[in-house]
Amino acid sequence: MKVLPSRPDFEADPALARGPAPAMIEIDRVSQTFRTSGRQAHLALSDISLTIEDGAFVSILGPSGCGKSTLLYIVGGFVSPTEGVARVKGRAITGPGPDRGPVFQEFALFPWKTVLGNVMYGPRQQGVKSPEAEAQSRRLIEMVGLKGFENFYPKELSGGMKQRVALARTLAYHPAVLLMDEPFGALDAHTRTRLQNDLLNIWERDRKTVLFVTHSVDEAVFLSDKVVVMTRAPGRIKQIIDIELPRPRRRAELLLDPRYQKYVVEIERMIDDTSEDGLRP
Amino acid sequence: MMTRALSRLAPLLACLGLLAIWQAGSLMLNTESFPTAMSAVRAVPSILGDKESLVNILDSLRRMAIAFAAALLFAIPLGLMMGRSRLVASFFNPLLMITYPVPKAALMPIIMLWLGVGDLAKMLVIFLGVSLPVIYHSFQGARAVEEKMLWSGAAMGLSAPQRMIRIVLPAALPEILTGCRTGLVLALITMVTSEMIARQSGAGNILFNALDMGQYDTVYAMIIIIGAMGIGLDAAFERLRSRLVRWSEPGFDIPLSFA
Numbered sequence A: 001m002k003v004l005p006s007r008p009d010f011e012a013d014p015a016l017a018r019g020p021a022p023a024m025i026e027i028d029r030v031s032q033t034f035r036t037s038g039r040q041a042h043l044a045l046s047d048i049s050l051t052i053e054d055g056a057f058v059s060i061l062g063p064s065g066c067g068k069s070t071l072l073y074i075v076g077g078f079v080s081p082t083e084g085v086a087r088v089k090g091r092a093i094t095g096p097g098p099d100r101g102p103v104f105q106e107f108a109l110f111p112w113k114t115v116l117g118n119v120m121y122g123p124r125q126q127g128v129k130s131p132e133a134e135a136q137s138r139r140l141i142e143m144v145g146l147k148g149f150e151n152f153y154p155k156e157l158s159g160g161m162k163q164r165v166a167l168a169r170t171l172a173y174h175p176a177v178l179l180m181d182e183p184f185g186a187l188d189a190h191t192r193t194r195l196q197n198d199l200l201n202i203w204e205r206d207r208k209t210v211l212f213v214t215h216s217v218d219e220a221v222f223l224s225d226k227v228v229v230m231t232r233a234p235g236r237i238k239q240i241i242d243i244e245l246p247r248p249r250r251r252a253e254l255l256l257d258p259r260y261q262k263y264v265v266e267i268e269r270m271i272d273d274t275s276e277d278g279l280r281p
Numbered sequence B: 001m002m003t004r005a006l007s008r009l010a011p012l013l014a015c016l017g018l019l020a021i022w023q024a025g026s027l028m029l030n031t032e033s034f035p036t037a038m039s040a041v042r043a044v045p046s047i048l049g050d051k052e053s054l055v056n057i058l059d060s061l062r063r064m065a066i067a068f069a070a071a072l073l074f075a076i077p078l079g080l081m082m083g084r085s086r087l088v089a090s091f092f093n094p095l096l097m098i099t100y101p102v103p104k105a106a107l108m109p110i111i112m113l114w115l116g117v118g119d120l121a122k123m124l125v126i127f128l129g130v131s132l133p134v135i136y137h138s139f140q141g142a143r144a145v146e147e148k149m150l151w152s153g154a155a156m157g158l159s160a161p162q163r164m165i166r167i168v169l170p171a172a173l174p175e176i177l178t179g180c181r182t183g184l185v186l187a188l189i190t191m192v193t194s195e196m197i198a199r200q201s202g203a204g205n206i207l208f209n210a211l212d213m214g215q216y217d218t219v220y221a222m223i224i225i226i227g228a229m230g231i232g233l234d235a236a237f238e239r240l241r242s243r244l245v246r247w248s249e250p251g252f253d254i255p256l257s258f259a
Helices: A008-012 A014-018 A068-076 A115-125 A130-143 A159-171 A189-206 A217-223 A251-256 A258-272 B002-029 B037-049 B051-084 B086-099 B104-115 B119-143 B147-155 B160-197 B203-212 B216-244
Strands: A023-035 A041-053 A057-061 A083-088 A100-104 A177-181 A209-214 A226-230 A237-242
Touching: A023 A068, A023 A209, A041 A068, A041 A083, A041 A209, A041 A237, A057 A068, A057 A217, A068 A083, A068 A100, A068 A177, A068 A209, A100 A159, A100 B147, A115 A130, A115 A159, A130 A159, A159 A189, A159 B147, A189 A217, A189 A251, A209 A217, A217 A258, A226 A258, A237 A258, B002 B037, B037 B051, B037 B216, B051 B086, B051 B119, B051 B160, B051 B203, B086 B119, B104 B119, B104 B160, B119 B160, B147 B160, B160 B203, B160 B216, B203 B216
Parallel strands: A057 A209, A057 A226, A100 A177, A177 A209
Antiparallel strands: A023 A041, A023 A083, A226 A237
């Protein structure tokens, strides 16, 4: 895969410049079994292995119930896998940590805190002094386009605005990895497009590693360097597709680009093709 | 303008209306055990002006305040822990199911056998009366806290006890305070009941002594005083509550149409 322009710090370090980008996340033969209420074991994820390089934007795409969110929760440390191991920067994941910042479809903002209070929460928890945390948070709020709404409560905001706050709140504690769990799934089409554009603009500034779960093919192709297509339950990796489209990406140009259209059609076919799904137990 | 002024005056008008019906009713019935509203209202200042009565009423309030505070300190943490831990919930739930429907005043005789008729017995009954609704609402509030909110906190580095105090407690606060409001009214009820059973001091004691002695205007005046205490405490608490959980109040939630 060669989509990312080399980053300045990589050029400075000859050891890194020579080899491939270092692995940020390694998922090694991970399986997940859930006990359902009727004593049956439900296999949600089966034997997943995946390596995600530092600075890559990777989407996990699949039908609902394929365990793609579960995979994200395992990387987040919110769920521990039944089998296998997930590592971040080479260390086995044993629980949540500020190096992996989640953004959920449900926003999960703290409703008793204002926009500013929400964004400041992480830095304050990390021991950043209040005036400094506030200054940083105000900059982030401006970056996500919510300047002027610092003292609003989540209840007073629309869905799109809430998700902007959630993104700023997570970016505020500088996680190395962003874990996005269908973040735009609850938003209307127009808001969704605007947030996709803004997310890309923000991402292109500092190129954090992003693991992005979605069931929208368009969204995955538009945003990602790599799309991981999963099968229906039990979730397996069907195929990993490198999206070799130039960056920075502009939605209007991309929609007319035959390469973009080809990726979308190809992946949609792959998802419709259920011949491989659920054959093996 | 007119309707707003009218709706502000409505509670006062309702009270005056009630007193008027009372006055008319007692004049019509003309029995000794049903004094007129006028004579009952006129007895109020003389009770509040009497030093002994005042000491009694303040005694009641002191017991109620202590028992109420103790109940909150006990019931809120317990309810929150039940809401977040299946183990704790499965241990305490059956106990609560048994104690919930039992009128706490019915336990008074046993409690009096153990603790006598003094402050401790009365405060224990109030404590029990307040605890149950507060536990129940804290439990429901904690159980409803969104998992993802706790995950977000965990990712920021909050430990499990920190998540309990800094996420579960504030997130459940609206529900907890609803329980506290119910608890406050129950505190007043159990306070009067406890003093009715274990007569020694307090507002309930004045009321029932007056009844025994056939001083009916004092009886009705005490009912007015206790009722006013209830209304006053409830209104004060409601003000505090709406201040604390302004962020969750409906009516304030007109989402902005902006992405």
